[in-house]
Amino acid sequence: MFCVADDTEVTISGLTITGGFTYESGGGIYSEADSLTLDGVVVEDNYSLEGGGVFHSYGDIEIRDSEIRLNGSMGAGAAGVAIRGASSALMRPVPIADNTSPMGGLEIYNTDLCILNSTISSNTASDCDGGGIYLYGDYGMNAEIINSTMPTTTLVTTAAAFTLPT
DSSP: OEEEOSSOEEEEESOEEEOOBOSSBOSSEEEOOSEEEEESOEEESOEESBOSSEEEESSEEEEESOEEESOEESSSSOSSEEEESOSEEEEESOEEESOEESSOSEEEESOEEEEESOEEESOEESSSSOSSEEEEOSSOOOEEEESOBOOGGGEEEOOTTOOOOO
């Protein structure tokens, strides 16, 4: 559907991105942008190897006033949003729901994460516990989940370097 090259700053707003399919990454959006912003975007019913809805790596990503739902992946990545090695990720308010994959709704690798005023629910992971957020990495990262609704059973982290404020 959308392929965003590196060395770019891109904002996508006011769209519904649906029906994307690839045997690669990013069924709805594949991004290596320096800065990617989704504003008022619905990402639904997309399917790929990883990052069924959105796959982003390298630069910053901000998802605001958007919905990530009903996406799927068949490989090693999350169905809703897979973020790997990005500078930072900010989501506000973003419902992430009803996504199905081996890693669940949201996968974050080696990226500082802040989720504000969001709901993460009813995501399914076949290869790990939880299903909502899968956090992992190789170095000290920060993850903040503030004023958001998320059943505690939906968080899985394999790296002790994460800090989740209470």
